[in-house]
Amino acid sequence: MNSINRLLQPRSVAVIGASADPTKTAGRPVAYLMKHSFGGKIYPVNPKVQEIAGLQCYPDVSSLPETPDVAIVLLGAERAHLAVRELAARGTAAAIVLASGYTETGEQGARRQQQLMEAAGAMRILGPNTIGLVNLTDNIVLSATGALEMEHFPKGSIGVVSQSGGILGSLLSRAAARGIGLSKLISTSNEVDLELADFIDALVDDEATKVIALYVETVRNPGKFRAAALKAARAGKPIVAFKIGRSEAGAKAAVSHTGALAGADRMYDALFRQCGVIRAQTFDDLLDIPVALASGRKLRGNRVAILTSTGGAGTLVSDSLGVSGFDTPAPDAQTAAALRALQTGDHAALDRNPIDVTLAGLQPDLLRSAIKILLASPSYDALTIIVGSSSLAMPELMAGAIEDCLPLSDKPVNAYVSPHAPDVAALLTRRGVPAFAAAESCTAALGGMLQAAKWKAPEPQAAAASVAVGELPSGSLDEAQAKQLFARFGVPCAREIVVATASEAERAAQELGGRVVLKILSGEITHKSDVGGVAVNVTPEQIGSRLVDMANEVESKAQVRPNRFLVQEMVTGGTELILGMHRDPLGTAVLLGMGGITAELFKDTTMRLLPVEGGLSREEALGMAQELKTWPLLDGFRGRPKADIEALVDIIVAFSRMAAQLGERLVEAEINPVFVLPQGRGVRAADGVVVLS
Secondary structure (H helix, E strand, O other): OOHHHHHHOOOEEEEEOOOOOOOOHHHHHHHHHHHOOOOOEEEEEOOOOOEEOOEEOEOOHHHOOOOOOEEEEOOOOOOHHHHHHHHHHHOOOEEEEOOOOOHHHOHHHHHHHHHHHHHHOOOEEEOOOOOEEEEOOOOEEEEOOHHHOOOOOOEEEEEEEEOOHHHHHHHHHHHHHHOOOEEEEEEOOOOOOOOHHHHHHHHHOOOOOOEEEEEEOOOOOHHHHHHHHHHHHHOOOOEEEEEOOOOOOOOOOOOOHHHHHHHHHHHHHHHHHHHOEEEOOOOOHHHHHHHHHOOOOOOOOOEEEEEEOOHHHHHHHHHHHHHOOOEOOOOOHHHHHHHHOOOOOOOOEOOOOOEEOOOHHHOHHHHHHHHHHHHHOOOOOEEEEEEOHHHHHOHHHHHHHHHHHHHHOOOOEEEEEOOOOHHHHHHHHHOOOOEEOOHHHHHHHHHHHHHHHHOOOOOOOOOOOOOOOOOOOOEEOOHHHHHHHHHHOOOOEOOEEEEOOHHHHHHHHHHHOOOEEEEEOOOOOOOHHHHOOEEEEEOOOOHHHHHHHHHHHHHHHHOOOOOOEEEEEOOOOOEEEEEEEEEEOOEEEEEEEEOHHHHHHHOOEEEEEOOOOOOOOHHHHHHHHHHOOOHHHHOOHHHOOOEOHHHHHHHHHHHHHHHHHHHHHEEEEEEEEEEEOEOOOOEEEOOOEEEEO
16 A cells, blocks of 8 residues: 555554644544544554543654554644654654644745755655545545534545645535535645646546546646546546636736647646646636536537427527537427327427427336336437426425436436525435536536547657758847748648848849748847738839838838848738747646737637647647537538648648757747638748747
């Protein structure tokens, strides 16, 4: 049994700084362990007390009769490290340090936290600034929080790991009120040692846990998190994460549009997507989605039957599902006929969806029959049952009728409790029917189930041949240099010629033929349009005078007079996209979106994190393009020619391989715009930004 398993399932617990008064914070751990019938040994440690709750109290760690598996350290931040050092010397597997006053308080606290780490040595530490953990499966409470002042914990199969102690107590109380069973609750807080990834890994191996819920403030070790999350996904144990801090934009100023479009929160989206983690959009979702997943039922499509006896509530659910991309089709002819046979008269609407079965709430047999028909119907992948006010008279009968039908199918079945009736919702949830007080919660739960069903583990990519790049300069490359680098990796670029004078520009325009684009060429000025450094649709006759005017305008706006220019072929008839990379502590992401000067305005983008090795697959690249709102423009919208999607996929893969090969050398890179031409005509990189370290 490793140290983390001993922490979760200790045979003996020492409580350092225990109080004989169970109403005090320091008195709660012993009281909780005894109240919830901990089966192991409890060793209170306090030099001022002889006995606590009938247990012998020891003056110090060295006096303990055996080495405890786990210790709860209740001492303040100034003294906690002393106890930790003694425990480590005894060979204790893990210590839970509850005290605050560490890195969260500033520089002095950071020094205390370093001191704590050094004192622990090889012993594992949970915390500090934690409320501890609760193993509900085995009735083991290792905490001092008043949030645990309840007689009974609802046991279940959802494990919760939170970087906030207070949130852990909130989730426990909410779950208990809703009849949602949990398996383990762990507060990691400052994560001086043990962190989210450690407990994800442990819960994957925990037979009692089927779903893992995370409250995330930050991911300190992305590689470790990714490995643990992928392990969970491959084991069929979904992770649902609520990540706070969504309002922070891409905090640092970036040279490229990509940096502004990416932002820290978008990187978390990309990380979660790569690892199969389902992101909870609201705090309520952090219980709503896991309770649906914990049912173990499989959602194979997006068609939902809504069974109701109250029209308004059915419409609420139908509308919410529709907004989120679910389909609520009418029953097929056979299903409709079977439903009509249940109830005669024109007061029932049985051939449309929502399926309105009048008085179903008062007639359990009628409800049972309707559920059986809908679960057997090939028209539906899931069933949502509206529990109306009529059910309040006999909720047990209604819950029993629904529960009786569950073994007939593995399709998801959930309930929307329309009146405010938390007891009815909790009863249904305990009976295996996830019940919600909001229509939107039904949708979020089904959305999470659909995401879990669709996720596929990324396929390892064959190593691409390394591209010779020679000696690269550092800093910002000018546009010509940037595109030369892109071209080495197989990115097609627009034809162009570097010039310095008006006469050279005229000859270049004549060589390229027809109308051209004139740009300043500078490694310092990245956003050329902002300073008048771009002119399009210029003729060979106009270009000489236009170059002089451009130099004057740029000098007046940027206080730098350009001495080099780029004459570029005019690319027309394509769709403008932006393709960029963004580096972040979480990893390196490739971004694709609507391009041109409106890229930051419309923000129609999608992102993928690069795998640990190599670039993106063709499947991932195509998926990125298809996720854009502007995908129809590429796919032949309203008679428009279909774009060269294969060439677009090629350029995304090539660009991602460049980012992977250059690694830390590549600070920023972007092609904006990349023109995707009609099918068979390829793509062209028309502008480029590269910043090298």
